[in-house]
Amino acid sequence: MSRGWIGWLLSSLALFGSQVQLTQLSPGVLNPYADLIKLFQHVAMVA
Numbered sequence: 001m002s003r004g005w006i007g008w009l010l011s012s013l014a015l016f017g018s019q020v021q022l023t024q025l026s027p028g029v030l031n032p033y034a035d036l037i038k039l040f041q042h043v044a045m046v047a
Contacts (some may be wrong), residue, residue: 013044 016037 010040010044013037014044 013036016033
């Protein structure tokens, strides 16, 4: 995998994550996504 593709994926996830945080009125629905976002943020810090 190229670095550019990973960067694009992470920026997309970061944008998605910020949208999820703005719409946390239904945490039951968004909880799985929040867990995924935390995982990807951890991967981004390690990378």
